[in-house]
Amino acid sequence: MQALEIIYEDDDMLALAKPAGIVVHHDATHTSGTVVDWLLVNRPEVKEVGDSERPGIVHRLDKDTSGVLLVAKNQKTFLYIKNLFQTSGIQKKYQTLVIGVMQNDNGIIDEPIARSTKNFQKRVVGGGQGRSREAVTHYRVLERLPEYTLVEASPKTGRTHQIRSHLAHIGYPVACDKLYGGKRYMCPTGLGRQFLHAHSLTFEAPSGKKLELISSLPTDLEGALKVLRAIK
DSSP states (O other), rough: OOOOOOEESSSSEEEEETTTTTTOOOSOOOOOHHHHHHHHHHOHHHHHHOTSSTTTSOOOTTTTTTTEEEEEEHHHHHHHHHHHHHOOOOOEEEEEEEEOSSSSEEEEEEOEEOOSSSSSSOOOESSOOOEOOEEEEEEEEEETTEEEEEEEEEEOOTTTTTHHHHHHHHHBBBBTTTOOGGOOOOTTOOOSSSSEEEEEEEEOTSSOOOEEEEEOOOHHHHHHHHHHHHHH
């Protein structure tokens, strides 16, 4: 497995820059080559932290989403960070390219999300099987490009596929997102995965230190923007 870039590390935690294409922990179809596998080799102390099947993991990113991933190195920190996520004590910012040119400079999507009745992998806004859960996403335009908009999305809740389903719901699906793109599915030249990147996490560490952990856009996403800017 490839080495993972460490953005930040102290005695309590570390933050990794997760590349696209790597799964965070084992599941039915991924039993090796995950972030957890890398951790058990390089930071074996996480083995006894949190869930035994996903040691040290306090949140996750989808396989094809890149960016900042926090890992707890002891149980006290695990519980502390988990509580921050549950109580919106961590400010999350994602960068995403959406299909279509947004007219509004910013906005708030406050719509519940539930699992789809037609596709178990998909989430739907305002309905679906089981219980709908509150979901709130703030967004603002960073740059308007030909047929696309670069957006900063800040989810205030942590639902599965929240940003992807929310933006598709308002008519601006994430570029290259096969699951939520629908009839509007488009992909910038050369890009082979959804344009969604966990850019930063801002929070107070257990030590009381204020942290802003940032992961720069990876080369594939920067390359897609470069192509679009060249025809602007």
